[in-house]
Amino acid sequence: MSASLKDVAKLAGVSVKTVSNVVNDYRYVSAATRARVRSAIDELGYQPNLTARHLRYGRSGIIGLALPELDIPYFAELAKAVIGVAEQQSWSVLIDQTDGRGDRERQTVSGPRAQTLDGLILSPLTLDASYLAGLREDLPLVLLGERVRPGTADHVVIDNVAAARDATRHLIALGRRRIAAIGDQHNSDAGTAEVRLRGYREALAEAGIAPDPALVLPAMSYHRPDGAEAMRRLLTLPEPPDAVFCFNDLLALGALRTLLSSGVRVPQDVALAGIDDIQDGRFSTPTLTTIAPDKEQIAEAAVTMLLERVNGYVGPPRELVAGHRLVARESTVGRG
DSSP: OOOOHHHHHHHHTSOHHHHHHHHTTOSOSOHHHHHHHHHHHHHHTOOOOHHHHHHHTTOOSEEEEEESOTTSHHHHHHHHHHHHHHHHTTOEEEEEEOTTOHHHHHHHHHSGGGGGOSEEEEOOSSOOHHHHHTSOTTSOEEEESSSSOTTSSEEEEEOHHHHHHHHHHHHHHTTOOSEEEEEEOTTOSSSHHHHHHHHHHHHHHHTTOOOOGGGEEEOSSSSHHHHHHHHHHHHTSSSOOSEEEESSHHHHHHHHHHHHHTTOOTTTTOEEEEESOOHHHHHSSSOOEEEEEOHHHHHHHHHHHHHHHHTTOOOSOOEEEEOEEEEOOHHHHOOO
8 A cells, every 4th residue: 555645644743734735845844844754755655646736736737848859869858858857846748749840830739739738848940929929828838949039938048149159269269260160041030040150150250250151051951961961062162171160969970970981180170069069979089079058957947937837927928048158079179
């Protein structure tokens, strides 16, 4: 038989109400009492009935997380962080992959599955502000990324202009002058590609380096083969680059493969940097210099904002800009 609240209360020498207050993290419980109740819970192996608790408030206890591509490591690592934060608050996370398709994104926010969610964290690639503004008001929503303008809903983002500028500045500080960029997307609408390209160009302008359109390569998607192919094209130029900034780490890892298989030394001949700080880049040869977004801060902010809305917070849309940092590794600075 599983332990009950009464069993915990008896062992701890407190009332059932006090045990309930500790389980629900009610703050007006003394430290000594809280410790005694926690000790009794651990000794008896008591598990709170989270389903009953959520039903008592008319909730499912489930929030959604909808991301474009789960096989992009950045999104997989972010999903893990979101699940961890939600679990700490006794919530479950239902993950959906939209493939960046409009029909899938609309289904995620308006379809039958959305009716089972208490709230949704969404990274949209196609939905615009006008569509999102018309959603049912009883589905709290937090947006990730640049696709939707601030003011549409609660929003968590990194400063991608600054991130790209920092990566490019790092390459410039190493004495590189023919710095290529891989990841432009001409069909992007104020998305990641546009703002990262802006940061790259701003860093060049600051250093007095004239931009060379031949050094900016598009990528249909942000996967390794796209980076590898773009790098092959750059190496055929009469004057190949001496550094490359890729708009994510997967593009950079693909570019790295092409460089090494072509006999180009990294970083001696070409320095290489990406964005995302995915785990693969820490184990590549050479290891990959990158911009590391604070994924834990993004997850913490997104879940916290969402649950505040679920719990009744009413107010104008909020925006949090998560931090980032440059992580210099062997692909730009060599082995120490």
